[in-house]
Amino acid sequence: MTLQENVNEWERAKAYTKEYLDAMPESGYSLKPTAEIRSFAQQMLHLTDANYLFSSAATGEKSPYGIAELEKSTTDLSKANVTKLVLAGYDFVIEGIKQMKPAQLSEKIKLFDRFEMTRAMALAKDFEHQTHHRGQTTIYLRLAGVTPPQEKLF
Numbered sequence: 001m002t003l004q005e006n007v008n009e010w011e012r013a014k015a016y017t018k019e020y021l022d023a024m025p026e027s028g029y030s031l032k033p034t035a036e037i038r039s040f041a042q043q044m045l046h047l048t049d050a051n052y053l054f055s056s057a058a059t060g061e062k063s064p065y066g067i068a069e070l071e072k073s074t075t076d077l078s079k080a081n082v083t084k085l086v087l088a089g090y091d092f093v094i095e096g097i098k099q100m101k102p103a104q105l106s107e108k109i110k111l112f113d114r115f116e117m118t119r120a121m122a123l124a125k126d127f128e129h130q131t132h133h134r135g136q137t138t139i140y141l142r143l144a145g146v147t148p149p150q151e152k153l154f
Contacts, residue, residue, distance in 0.1 A: 014090035019149035021083045028144035040140040041077040045070040047133040048089035054126030059096030
């Protein structure tokens with residue numbers, strides 16, 4: 001996948017995630033289907049923490065946040081604040097990719113000081129992670145009485 005294709009896919013993912021954020025009513029941001037799992041807001045902040053972490057490794061841009069910082073330390077879990085933080089995380093990914101040179105995609109890195117892969121693969125792993133957690137929130141929307149957004153593959 002080229003850099004521009006990556007940018008296009010991340011812009012689509014950002015728009016799709018925003019549809020989820022917009023669909024959930026304010027009261028649903030604290031919704032936890034069971035006591036053991038994250039609230040809707042925490043799921044979205046977890047997704048965002050990973051966007052910063054993975055894309056920082058992939059693009060070389062320094063993340064403004066530490067590991068799991070947003071999910072663990074954000075006290076304002078309002079719809080407006082969570083939406084702002086999540087969209088800023090997508091912007092970080094997109095802007096980082098825009099700063100890359102095509103040859104960087106094939107460069108090897110060690111993600112989390114553990115997994116050797118190309119920068120392109122680290123971006124793909126990040127994309128998979130955000131898709132997974134956004135998908136989990138479909139149930140949260142249903143439990144809140146909301147119809148989830150239509151799939152946005154293109």
